[in-house]
Amino acid sequence: MKEEEVILVNTNDEQIGTMPKMEAHEKAQLHRAFSVFIMNDKGETMLQQRAAHKYHSPLLWTNTCCSHQRVGESNVEAGKRRLMEEMGFVTEVKELFSFIYKAPFDNGLTEHELDHVMLGSYNDDPQINPAEVAGFKWMKPEDVRADIDLNPNKYTVWFKIIFEKFYDHLIANKEDES
Numbered sequence: 001m002k003e004e005e006v007i008l009v010n011t012n013d014e015q016i017g018t019m020p021k022m023e024a025h026e027k028a029q030l031h032r033a034f035s036v037f038i039m040n041d042k043g044e045t046m047l048q049q050r051a052a053h054k055y056h057s058p059l060l061w062t063n064t065c066c067s068h069q070r071v072g073e074s075n076v077e078a079g080k081r082r083l084m085e086e087m088g089f090v091t092e093v094k095e096l097f098s099f100i101y102k103a104p105f106d107n108g109l110t111e112h113e114l115d116h117v118m119l120g121s122y123n124d125d126p127q128i129n130p131a132e133v134a135g136f137k138w139m140k141p142e143d144v145r146a147d148i149d150l151n152p153n154k155y156t157v158w159f160k161i162i163f164e165k166f167y168d169h170l171i172a173n174k175e176d177e178s
Contacts, residue, residue: 006031006068009114011100018071028102028110035066035115035162036079036093040123044138048086050156051134056105059134062159063166066115075116083120087136088127093120096169103157111158117166141167 005018009032024031038046046064050057065086069078079093095118102112126136139147145167148155155163 004068005071006033007071011114013098013114015071021068022109025109025111028104028112030100030112030114032069033066033111033113033115034069034075034079034082034118035158035166036064036083036118036120037166038064038083038087038091038120038122040121040138042138044140045144046087046122046126047137047139047144048128048133049135049137051130051132056107056109057156060156060159061137061154062156063162064120066158069116075118079116079118079120086129086132088129089122089124091120091122093118097165099165101158101161103161105157113158115158115162117162117169141170 003020003022006021006024007015008017008019008024008029010016013032019029040046047061048064049059049061052058065082067078067082069075075095076093080090084090095116098114098116100114102110104110128136144163148160148163152160
């Protein structure tokens, strides 16, 4: 089976090529990615615990799902595809914002991503794919934030970066609604 390729981009999110996923992480090449946050009607966010056999960040908690777009696939299409592959459901998602981050791992790999952050709504429990996900839980965003402060080693490196921006977005939009 051919290794999945990631889309290399410049800082304007313009595609400049493709590269095997592992090579892109070894060389810290900027590539397109996405992060999906699912919330329920109670205002809780669905977190996933990564599977134990993942090559980085095993058993750490992170956002509902995340991955890399495929060539010719829109951000929303990619988010919906990965929700089904990891969490066993599909729901509508919308893009909130994008930003660039760089996060090195202890194993020598580096995430250097132009990340498209998306939000969707779902109220049932997922049908998790055990090849991808060890578990899930629902938490209020303010509780996630407090737990990251207390237990930072329980969360993926990228989630701590992305969650801060997601949380700020939620707070800013809550204020806009008032």
